Amino acid sequence: xxxxxxxxxxxxxxxxxTHAQMDKQLLNFGQGANSKGKPSLxxxxxxxxxxxxxxxxxxxxxxxDLLTNESEWSGELFPTIGATDASHNNAAMAIDGSGxxxxxxxxxNHRMKYWxxxxxxxxxxxxxCSAQMPxxxxxxxxxxxxxxxxxxxxxxxxxxxxxRRTALFMKxxxxxxxxxxxxxxxxxxxxxKKTWTADLLLKQEGKNAYMSKLxxxxxxxxxxxxxxSQLHHGNNTYQRGTYLRYDNNIGSxxxxxxxxxxIPAGVDINPADVFFPGExxxxxxxxxxxxPQVVVNGAGKPIITVPINTNFSPYxxxxxxxxxxxxxxxxxxxxxxxxxxxxxEHPPLASSSKRVSIYARNTSAYVLKSADNGATFPxxxxxxxxxxxVDVINLDATTDIYITFSSLFKVVY
Numbered sequence: 001x002x003x004x005x006x007x008x009x010x011x012x013x014x015x016x017x018t019h020a021q022m023d024k025q026l027l028n029f030g031q032g033a034n035s036k037g038k039p040s041l042x043x044x045x046x047x048x049x050x051x052x053x054x055x056x057x058x059x060x061x062x063x064x065d066l067l068t069n070e071s072e073w074s075g076e077l078f079p080t081i082g083a084t085d086a087s088h089n090n091a092a093m094a095i096d097g098s099g100x101x102x103x104x105x106x107x108x109n110h111r112m113k114y115w116x117x118x119x120x121x122x123x124x125x126x127x128x129c130s131a132q133m134p135x136x137x138x139x140x141x142x143x144x145x146x147x148x149x150x151x152x153x154x155x156x157x158x159x160x161x162x163x164r165r166t167a168l169f170m171k172x173x174x175x176x177x178x179x180x181x182x183x184x185x186x187x188x189x190x191x192x193k194k195t196w197t198a199d200l201l202l203k204q205e206g207k208n209a210y211m212s213k214l215x216x217x218x219x220x221x222x223x224x225x226x227x228x229s230q231l232h233h234g235n236n237t238y239q240r241g242t243y244l245r246y247d248n249n250i251g252s253x254x255x256x257x258x259x260x261x262x263i264p265a266g267v268d269i270n271p272a273d274v275f276f277p278g279e280x281x282x283x284x285x286x287x288x289x290x291x292p293q294v295v296v297n298g299a300g301k302p303i304i305t306v307p308i309n310t311n312f313s314p315y316x317x318x319x320x321x322x323x324x325x326x327x328x329x330x331x332x333x334x335x336x337x338x339x340x341x342x343x344x345e346h347p348p349l350a351s352s353s354k355r356v357s358i359y360a361r362n363t364s365a366y367v368l369k370s371a372d373n374g375a376t377f378p379x380x381x382x383x384x385x386x387x388x389x390v391d392v393i394n395l396d397a398t399t400d401i402y403i404t405f406s407s408l409f410k411v412v413y
Contacts, residue, residue: 025385029050032055035091036057036083038391040091042153049123051091053080053105058078058079060073060077077115079106088108092150101122112146112163114128133187133198134187135198140170146166149162152214154220159188160214162186165183184209200264204268207228208231213293220249224246227291230283238291239280242273276324285314288312289306292305292324293305298354301327301328305322308322320338321360322334338368347361350392350402364383365385366380368380388404399413
C-alpha cells in the first residue's frame, strides 16, 4: 500500500513538473525589444538561427545552441524598412545543405534584396548577391519588385524562396505600380550546381496572388499555400486560398491528389488546387481570410491553418481558426478550432508522426494538439509566452521550437 502510494505520488509529481515545463523560454533574441517586422527561424545542426530587425532597424542574426544553451549575435548586417514600414518588413532566412545562410529582408515593392554568407554557418560575414538572382537586371515595365519573402530548405539541401511581385504598368512614359495583377515568383537554389532558377508560379488577370507560405517535407517536396485577393487595398485583403506541391525530384507541380498543374496557375483560370473557394463574390468589400500556413501530417497529406472572418465585418472582424486538410480525396474543413483570433494572425503549425500542433493566439497564446493527423484537435493548452507565435519548427517526436517577435521557446510533449 505504501509502495503504491509512493509510486502514485512520484507519478503525479513527474506529470505536474512535465506539464509545468511544457513550454520554456530559451532566449530573448530581441534583447528587450520586439522585432520590427516578422522574424525568421531556421535550424542547422544543433543550432537555431533567428533573423530579425533590431531596435536600430537593422537586420541581425542570433544563434542558440540547443545542446549547450549558448547564444551568439551578429552585428547589424542588413538595411531594412523597419523604421517606417514594419508591417511589410518580413525577414526570410534559409540554410542550404552545405551550411550557407541565405537572407531576404527589407522589401516592400523593391528589387530583390538577397545576401548569402561567405562561409558555412557564418553569421558575421555576408555578400550582397541580389544581382546574381534571375531577372534582377529586368527594367522598365519588366522590373521585378518584391514584398513578403518566405523561404524553406528542401530535404536534399536546395533552398526555395517565394515572393509577391508588384504589378507594373506604363502611364505617360513612367512606370507605375498597379493594385491588381500581382504575381508570385518561386526561386530555386540548386545546392549541387550553386545556381538560381525562377518560375512565374501564380497569376490571374485582375486578381492578386497576394501572399504565400512554404513547407518542405522529408521526401523533397515543397508545399505552397497562397492567399488571393481582387483588391489590393480595402477590407477584403484575402478572399481565396490555393495549394500546390512541387516535386523537387522531377521538377513538376501538382495538386494534392497528384494531378499535374501547368504554371503559371490561377484560381478560376488554369486553377491551382483551391482549398478555400471563398464565401462571397470576388468583388465584395469585406475581409474573409488571413494568410494560410501548411505542413504535411504523418500520412503525407497537407493540412492548412487559415483564420476566417465569421461576421464579415470590415471594421470589427471576428476571426476564427479553421483547419483545412486533404483527406486523400477532398479538402475537409473544420470550423472554429479557436475563436476570437487577433487580426493579422497567421498561426503556424508543426507535424511529427500523427501529432499536429498549432500555435495560435487570441487573448492568450495556445498550442492546439491533434494526435490523429489533424482530423481533430481535442486539446488546447495555454503557452507561457503569451505572445504571438510567428514560426515553428518540429525538432523530433517530442519537441517543437517556436518564436514570437522577440523570443525563442521550446515545447516538449
